[in-house]
Amino acid sequence: MSNLLSIGTSGLNAAQVALTTVGNNISNVNTTGYSRQTVLQTEAISQAGGNYTIGSGVNVQAVQRAYSDFLTSALWSSNSNLQRATTYNSLATTLNSSLSASGNLQSALDDFYGAFSTVANTPGVASSRQSLLGSASQAVTVFNTLGQQLAAQQTQVNSQISTTVDSINNVSANLASVNAQIHAAGNNVPNDLLDQRDNLVQTLSGYLGVSAYTQSDGTVSVYTSSGAALVSGDKSFALKTGNNQYDASRTEVLDSTGTVVSSKLSGGSLGALLDYRGNVLDTVQNQLGEAAVALSTSVNTQQSKGLDQYGKLGGPMFSVPSPTVLPSNLNKGTASVSASISDVSQLTGSDYVLSYDGSNWSMATTSGQNVPMTANPDGTYSADGMTLTLSGTAQAGDTFQLRPTRDASTGLAVTMTDPNGIAAAAALNATAAKANTGDGAIGSVTVTDPTNAALLSGATVSFPTAGSYQVTDGSGNVLASGSYAPGQTISANGWSVTPSGTPKASDSFSIGANTNGLNDTSNALALAGLADKGVLAGGTQSVIDAYGTLTTSIGTVGSQAASNFTTQTSLYNQAMSAQQSVSGVNLDEEAANMVKYQQAYQASAQVISTAQTIFSSLLTAIQG
Template sequence: MSNLLNIGASGLNAAQVALTTVGNNISNVNTTGYSRQTVLQTAAISQSAGNYTIGSGVDIQSVQRAYSDFLTSALWSANSSMQGATTTNNLATTLNSALSASGNLQSALDSFYAGFSTVANTPGVASSRQSLLGNASQAATVYNTLGQQLTAQQSQVNAQIKTTVDSINTVASNLAAINNKIHEAGTNVPNDLLDQRDSLVQSLSGYIGVSAYTQTDGTISVYASTGQALVSGSKSFALQTGNNQYDASRTEVLDDTGTVVSGKISGGTLGALLNYRTNVLDSVQNQLGQSAVALATSVNTQQSKGLDLNGNQGGAMFSVPSPTVLASNLNKGTGTVSASITDVSGLTGSDYVLSYDGSNWNLATTSGQSVAMTANSDGTYSAGGLTLSLSGSAQAGDSFQIQPTRQAATGLQMVMTDPNGIAAAAALNATAAKANTGTGSISAVTVTDPTNTSLLSGATVSFPSANTYQVTDSTGNVLSSGSYASGQTISANGWSVTPSGTPAAGDSFAIAQNSNGLNDTSNALALANLADAKVLNGGTQSVVDAYGTLTTTIGTVGSQATTNLTTQTSLYNNAMSAQQSVSGVNLDEEAANMVKYQQAYQASAQVISTAQTIFSSLISAIQA
């Protein structure tokens, strides 16, 4: 009877453990990270009874998690991608909202350039000039607001980088503590600890791309996308944040040795923040700054080619900040660098690093692409539309970061306050001598160098013969001379003319300051035509075109971010479904198991009852 009793007791115990496990599964059906548990049962070793063996009941080997390494790793990877896509989409949405909320720059530019046409038609009307200045102020304000919004997002991203690194370190520390508990548990590791372990890795994967390797003792080692260990056994290795070596307002990520690893991190929220800042936000700021520089430079230059209502050479309408030069905090020498924009069309939208190797200066983009420089006779260097001036004594290893247009939009200002300062009139005109006998004529005088000090001093273009020309100043000094052919351009003192027709020998033309500004508003028309002037990107884009390209770029970034988020969310949901199909709790299945184990429990109890009845009958028979 003893064997039957033992067999019934083993079955009763097995059914009880199974029922407890089922109950635990049901109670944790909504617990995030919980893995369904099952009882592993085996038949107890049978005992020999001569020519046959009799079963000895059931043994419980373990309570196991329903778990798949492959599916769980796939879920971590999908989570990293989805969290990164979510972060990028949120930032892109904010960027698009900032663009909309800051005012329509396209409309402001259209109104500004159209104002010059109005002034050209009504040069003496004060209200037309005042309205133009109002339009100019509005355009500058929209640039400022956009620039400030982008700067604010830079600050937001830097703050998020620090917060995310703090979160990574907290999770890594908690994971190391769980690893320690798992190690101390030895071979009998509680399933709940393993679930907590995997849940922490899941959280970590949302912050940064990770690789995880499970050790033989159940602990897990986690490595960042940089290759740095975040967790190994019971130890965690904290990431750090610090200031960029050039820009103290820019947050960088460092490994536990203090090495900057921002450019190597990928995946998760942190990877998305760093990628967005470098490849989207920096680029957008630079492109907007390019547009602001082009606006100010082109308008100011054209202003200087005309005369204002007071008869003076036109002054600047806008001011724009010079390129920002930031010295590395690692510099040992006393060298300094200054930069100026000398060719707007040569600007590339890139930032640069100028470094000294002990004998030569080298220029590269911040992404590491080498840039050729031209050494000028005055000791300066030229590259990318910039002129770089060096002074002091640099040491090998010293470097400087150059941001040609990063602050231009924020710092753009309208400096003209007097409506009479609008240079609507042409600076110079040409008057044919009354004694001319040829068919030659000069319709316009083009200003080529408004900085020439003799621009307005007057000159005479004469043709000693039909095939020669001569330019003399007001005192009779010869400025230039040579052979002449029809359609040839003649230049002197910062201006040029291209006669049409055929001048006769002895014909001449007087080049003088325009004294009829209200009737000659060609410079105002030239200012209006700047709306279509190709002044950027090697002479292929106007200011209006550049802004259109920028809005398209921002829109594309937003659209791609939304599409990618949809894709990554779908992939994550698929990965979660696949993982949960193995590890998740199914209430219908658990309900069926509960009935099955309940019946097994009752049947085992009946076996015990039967054993007791037989034993009682046997005792009664012996006593009789």
């Protein structure tokens, strides 16, 4: 009867463990990261003897997790992609909102260029000129506001990078602590520790892309996408944040050895922040700055080619910051670099790194593409529309970062305050001699170099023969001469003309300052024409076109981010569903198990009761 009693007792104990496990499953049905537990029962081994054997009951071998390495790893990877997509989409949405909230730059530019047409159509009307300056201020305000919004997002992203790194380090430290507990547990690791371990890896995967490897003792080692260890055994290796070597306001991520790994990290919210900052936000700031530089340079240049209400060459209407040059904090030499924009049409929207190897200077984009540099006779260098002036003594390894247009949108300003300073009139005109006999004519005089001191001093273009020309100044000095063919351009003293028709021998034209400046508005028309004139991209893209391209690219980034977010959400849900189909708690299943084990418990109790009844009957019989 002792065998029957022990069998019943083993069944009772097994049913009790199973009921407790089912109850634990039901209690944790909504617990994040909980893996459903099941009881592994094995038949007790019977001792051989006689002609037959009778079973010895049941043993509870283990309470184990319902778990799949493959599905869990897939969930971690999917979570990393989803959190990256979520963060990236949020940043792109903010960018699009900033573009809308800062005002419509397209309309502001249209109004500004249109105001030049109004001035051209209403010569001498002061209100038209005043309205033009108002339109200029409005365009600048929109540039400034949008630039400030982008700068604010840079600050926000840098702050988020620091916060995210702190979160990563906190989770890594907790995971190392759980690893220590798992190791200490030996072969009998509590399931709740394993769930905590996996849940912490899941959390880490949301912050950045990771690779996780489970060791034989149940601990897990975690590495970043750059290969740096985050957790190994009971030790965690904290990431660090530090200032960019060129820009102290820019946060970089360093591994535990102090090596900058920002460009090597991917996945998760941290990867999204770094990717967005380097590939979207920097580019947008640079392109907006390009448009600001192009606006300022093109208008100021055309202004300098006309006469204002005072009969003087037009002064600048806008000012814009020079390219920003940032020395590396690792530099050992005393060299300094300054930069200016010499050719707006050659700007690329890139940032650059200028490096010295001990003998020569070289330049590359921040993405690593080499940029040819031209050494000028005056000791300066030219590259991608910039002129670089170097001074001091550099040492091998010294570097400088160049940002040609990054700060231009926030620094753009209207410098003209006097409406009479608008150079609406052409600076020069041409007058045909009354004695001319040919049908040659000069319609307009183009200013090619407004800085030429003799620009307004006057000159005569004559044709000694039908096939030759000569340019002389007021004193009869020959400024230029040569053979002539119809349609040929003639230049001198910072101006050029292209006669039409065919001048005859002895024909001449006088070139001089425009004496009809108060009524002439041809330069205002030229300024209005800048709306469609190619200024950027090798002279093929206007300021308005450049902004249109920028808005299109921002819209594309937002659309792609939203689409990727939707896709990654779907993939994550699929991965979660697959993982939960193995590890998740099903209340219907647990309810059925509850009934099953309850019945097993009651049946085992009945076995014990039967054993007790038989044993009592035997005792009574013996005593009788």
